[in-house]
Amino acid sequence: MTWPKAITFDCYGTLIDWEGEIQMIFKEILERNGVKNVDVVALQRHWENIQFDYIQNQYMPYKEVLRNTLPMAFNYFGYPFTEEDSRYFAESMGEWRPFPDTIDALLEIKKYTKIALLTNTDDSIIEETVSRIGVDFDEIVTAEQAGAYKANHDGFHLLLKKLNLDKSDILHTGFGFKYDVVPASELGITSCWVNRYGETRPANVKEDYLVGDMKTLALLVKGLASSSINPVRYEG
CATH class of the missing domain: 1.10.150 (DNA polymerase; domain 1)
Incomplete structure (x- = not known):
């Protein structure tokens, strides 16, 4: 990609x-x-x-x-x-508490690209959660805003619209294979499966990237940035 x-x-x-x-x-x-x-x-x-x-x-x-x-x-x-x-x-x-690797990984990833949330919850809940995480996201789309829950595609379309990006411009990352990897694949969006527990794929769909935790994802992003033809450093 x-x-x-x-x-x-x-x-x-x-x-x-x-x-x-x-x-x-x-x-x-x-x-x-x-x-x-x-x-x-x-x-x-x-x-x-x-x-x-x-x-x-x-x-x-x-x-x-x-x-x-x-x-x-x-x-x-x-x-x-x-x-x-x-x-x-x-x-x-x-x-509910973040994983121990979440905050540091997000802060590292933010150095290289925008970060956004696409989440199956209410606006009031995600407001509490983001406050607990303590990291600023460039955009957030909830099921409440989309009027539908993943694996429905409506949230993906709304997030792309709010980010003003094409589907080829994003990497969608998720733990829930059925919630995230499957609809991303259906939409032609590059996906990364955060498979923290070594689960077997529950569907005949293949993610583009596979990591075991957020720390590894941050290392992957840093590595991709350093090997990119046009190395980036995001200061947004």
């Missing part, structure tokens, strides 16, 4: 420890309801599948998605919960 004028990121799972934070909250809810020694990884993965299918339907705010899908996952396993637990889960997302 030509040197990317922007690297666009999925947020939750790529920059924020989505799985770890959800597992921690589920464990907290279960223990509060008297349930211990539960496989919270299995619970979180089951919830993830429910959530992915749920957001492919008619758009609703993500806080509602969180509030509505927790009971589905807990009921499947017969785990107790309260309505307050569902509300607590829905309100917690803005406080």
